[in-house]
Amino acid sequence: MSENEEAYMSVENNFASQISVADNPTTHISLRSSKSRLNATLRRSKSTEADASLIERLKAGDQAALEEAFNLYSAKLYNVADKILGQAADTEEVIQDVFLSVYRKAKMFQGNSQFSTWLYRLTVNAALGKIRRAKKRKEVEYEEFLPKFHNDGRHAVRPVIDWSDTLDRKYRQKEIQQLISSALAELKPVDKSVVVLSDLEGMSDKEIAATLELTVSAVKTRLHRARLFLRGKLAVTLGHGAA
Numbered sequence: 001m002s003e004n005e006e007a008y009m010s011v012e013n014n015f016a017s018q019i020s021v022a023d024n025p026t027t028h029i030s031l032r033s034s035k036s037r038l039n040a041t042l043r044r045s046k047s048t049e050a051d052a053s054l055i056e057r058l059k060a061g062d063q064a065a066l067e068e069a070f071n072l073y074s075a076k077l078y079n080v081a082d083k084i085l086g087q088a089a090d091t092e093e094v095i096q097d098v099f100l101s102v103y104r105k106a107k108m109f110q111g112n113s114q115f116s117t118w119l120y121r122l123t124v125n126a127a128l129g130k131i132r133r134a135k136k137r138k139e140v141e142y143e144e145f146l147p148k149f150h151n152d153g154r155h156a157v158r159p160v161i162d163w164s165d166t167l168d169r170k171y172r173q174k175e176i177q178q179l180i181s182s183a184l185a186e187l188k189p190v191d192k193s194v195v196v197l198s199d200l201e202g203m204s205d206k207e208i209a210a211t212l213e214l215t216v217s218a219v220k221t222r223l224h225r226a227r228l229f230l231r232g233k234l235a236v237t238l239g240h241g242a243a
Contacts, residue, residue, distance in 0.1 A: 051115040058106035066103045073116065074099070076201070077123045083196040084127040086185055094126045101126075113210050120203075120211045124193050131189045183233040191226040198223055 054072075057065035074095060081098075082091040101122055109118055184192055193212060197203045198219075205223070209216045 070099055073119055081123050081127045097126050098122045117210050128189050183230045187226055191222050194222045195226050
């Protein structure tokens with residue numbers, strides 16, 4: 001990896017924290033997504049035993065277990081679906097379909113992954129399926145907003161500039177959230193799912209790979225490229241060059 005690429009990785013990690021901040025206005029700008037990822041891991045560990053009992057009840061056709069699962073997970077799943085779809089009506093429809101699938105397919109859950117991972121997979125797949133069926137989305141080419149390098153690894157335009165601090169100076173929190181939401185909407189659906197699960201839900205690359213049925217390497221590649229695209233989009237909005 002060249003020095004310029006390493007510099008972009010540093011800026012990319014800083015930008016990841018901006019995405020988390022936009023989703024939670026009370027979070028200080030300096031908090032990193034790694035902290036939320038650790039907290040999420042601890043929460044999932046505590047819920048594993050309770051999930052095991054819940055799954056057995058679902059497999060037995062216990063409707064009260066379905067209601068309990070809905071109460072426990074619907075808000076998180078709604079948040080993920082909403083970030084992918086961006087439309088409340090579509091999101092609500094997806095969540096309804098997901099929990100119907102949970103009740104109907106509970107016996108198919110083999111325990112090879114966490115129950116929450118299975119729920120996230122059902123949710124993301126349902127959201128991506130709705131996008132594919134709609135066929136109204138215009139694909140955006142990333143290259144225009146990605147950094148450019150010479151063959152020897154030197155930056156093709158100018159040294160890397162970390163402009164992320166200007167977000168605080170030039171925009172109120174609401175405007176930051178609107179900018180990032182707009183940029184997220186232009187990501188390819190699977191890439192957006194990776195960003196949402198990583199930077200907003202605090203999932204590890206391994207967990208995201210299991211959820212989306214990708215390799216860990218593919219998750220890392222998609223996340224890195226998506227973050228660079230998002231950074232380039234916001235750079236243009238803030239009056240800087242994308243490269």
